[in-house]
Amino acid sequence: MKPVDGTVLVIGGGAREYHEHLLRPAALRADLWLLDAAAPTWQSPHLAGATQVDPGDINALVATARSVAASRKVRGVLCHEEALIQAAAQLAEVLDLPGPSVTAVRNCRDRHRTRALLRDAGLPQPRFALVADPAEAAAAAEWLGYPAVAEPRRPGAVRGAVLVRSAADLAGLCADARSAHCPGVSAYRAGILVEEYLDGPEIGVDGVVHDGTYAPMFVARKEAGRTPYRAETGHLVDARDPLIDDPALRWVLAETHRALRITDAVTHTEVRLTARGFVVIGVNCGLGGDLIPRLGGIATGIDPGLVALDVALRTPPDLTPAHRRVAGIRFSHPAGHCRVDRVTVPAPDGAAGLLRAAALAAPGDVLRPPPLGRLQPYAYVLCSAGSRAECTARLDAAEGQVVIHAQPLDLT
Template structure:
C-alpha cells in the first residue's frame, strides 16, 4: 500500500504502526524516512504536491511490486493521493469525492441541494461582497477560507465593525499544498450549539461511524480547537437521526470508499454538518478513539485502502480526552515542563510541543501554536474532564512576551 506523506511522529506514528500490521507500506514523501522506517517496506523521495512526479514515483513502485491501494491522512495531500489512485486504477475515494470534501463551498452546495440542513451561506471574493453577504445573512456570521482545515482563518464576526479585520485574517490564512481560489471565502450564518466530530468508514457506499468526539474551542473570535473527548458509550453515536445525516451526507458528496472525519454542530434545526474531511481526524482524535473503544483506525484505513471490509466492533468502553495548552499571549519559549504519566490519576501522556527559543504567536498571526498537551482516560466524561484540568495545572510554561508585530524586536 502506498502512503502519500507521513506528517510528524508525535501526531502520526500510531497510524503507520497500525497500518503496517495489515500491509507492506511504501512511503512517498519529500525526505528519506527516519522514525517512519520501522513501519515501512520501502520509500521514495518525491514532492507529493507535484502530481506528475508523484504519479511517476507511484508507477515505478507498481512496476516492481504489487500495489493494492493508496493510504493518505494529510489534508493537503488527499487530493493528489486520490489522483494517483485513479491513475493506477486502485481503490479509494474518487477525485470528485475528495474535491467535494476539500472545497467547503462545494460541500455546502451539494448538501443544500439534497435538503440537508445548512446555514445560510455565500461565497465571496472581496470585502464588499462579504459585507453584502453578511447583511443578507444577518450578524453574527462566520468567515472561513474555502479550502483550509483545522479552523485556520475561521472567525466569528459579531458586527459590521468587526468584518474588515476578520475578513482580512481569513484571506491571509494559508497552509502549504492546499488550493487557493479567487472567490476564496465563505460567509456563513452562525449557528449556536456544541460541536462534535465523527470518524467513520465508507465501504462500498455504506457509512459506519467508528467513534465520536466532543470538541472544545477557544481563543474567540477564532475557533482554535483546544480539546477533544471520546466516550465509547456516547449516546449520540447510536442516535438514528445523526446516523441518517452522516449517511446522507456521504451519499451527497459521492464518497464510496474512504475513511472520513465529519464535523457536526448540534443546533435547534437538528444536526448540521460543518464539514467533511476525506481522511482520519487530526489532533490525535483517532488515537483517543482507539483507546476508548479498541477500534484501530489505522487498521480500518488500511483495509479501506484495499477495499476490504474493516472490523469495527468496539472491545473497550472508556472515556479519553486531550487538552491542548496555548500561551496567554505571543511568547518566546524558555522552558516547558510536563508531568510524568501517572503523576495525575488517569494521565497517559503529557507532551511538550515547544522548546527553548520557539516563538508561539496566537491567531490571527498563526494557528495551532500550542506549547503542550495532556491526554487522560477515565470511566466517565466528567471524571475525564476533571483529570484533564488537574493534569493541565501540572504543566508549566516559562517564556517571554513577543510583540504583536512579528518584525519588531523583543528584549533578550
C-alpha cells in the same frame, strides 16, 4: 487477521506525534512503502522501503509509484496528511486502486462545493454566501445577520474561521480568514465564505464509507476556546456516547456522504448540535486531527489505523468495539505572542489516568496567535477514565501541571 499480499504506498511521512499510532498497526499487516520528499526517520521501523519524491508533483509521484509497482505488487494507497489527500486520491485513480475518488475529495476540500451539494440535497447546514471582497462580505453578513462566521473556501478552512460580531469587525476578520492557509494547498479565486452562526456544542464524527455504505466509528465532543478565532482546545470521546446510535444523526451523516459522492473513505464530519437539530459544518476525506483517532481507539478499541488500511484495500472494516471507556485530550495555547524558553509536562501516570503529555513547542520557537499567526498549542495532555466526569477531572489536573517558560513579545 490475515497479512496483506502486497505493498501499500504511504503518501507523506507526517509528524510522529500525530501519525505513528496510525502507521504502526498498518505495518503489522502490510508492507508499507513511503513516498515523501524527505528521507524516512521515525517511520523507518514501520516500512518495507521508501523513495524520495515530492508528493505535490503529481507527475513525479505517479512515475515513482509506477517504478515501485514494477517490482512489487501494489495493493493500495494510504495518506494521513491533509495537504496530500488529493494527491493520494489522484495517484490511486491513475493506478486503479481503491480509495476516495478525486471528485469526492474535491467536494470536501472546496467548502463552497460542499455547501452547494448539501444545499441541493436539502441537508441541514448553515445558510451561506460566497464572496470575493469586503463589500460583498458586508452585504452577506447583513443578510445572514450578526454574529456571522467568515472562513476560507480553501481546505483546512477551520484554521481561518472567525466569528464576526459586527460590521465594524468585518473587514479585518475577513482579511484574517483570507490569509489563513493549509500548507501545500492552493486557494480559490473567490476565497471567503460568510455563513450563518449557529449556537450549540460541536462534535466530530470519525467514520468510514465502504462500497457506498457509511458507518460511524466514534464521536468526539469538542471543547472550544478563544474567540473570534476558532480554537479547539480539547476533545472527549466516550464509547458509550448515545449520539453514536442516534438515528437522526446517522441519517444526516449517511446522506451527507452520499451527497458528496463519497463511496470509499475514512472521514471526519463536523456537526453542530443546534435547537433545530443536527447541522453539518464540514467533512474531511480523512481521519480527524488533534489525535481524535487515538482517543477513539483508546475509548472503543476500534483501531483507526487498521480501518484506514481496510479502506485502502477495499476490505470490509471491523468496527466492533473491544471495550467502552472515555478518552480525552487538552491542548495548551499561549495567551499572547512569545518566544519559548522551555515547556515542561508531567510524566505519564497510570494511576491518575494520564497516558501521554507532550511539548509541541521547542526552545526558541516563536508563537504568534491570530491575527498575526496561527493557533498553535505548545503542549497537550491525554487521559482516559471510566466516565466523562472522571476524564475531565483528570485532564484538568494534568493540564495544571503543564508549564510554559517564555518571553513575551510585542509584535504590534
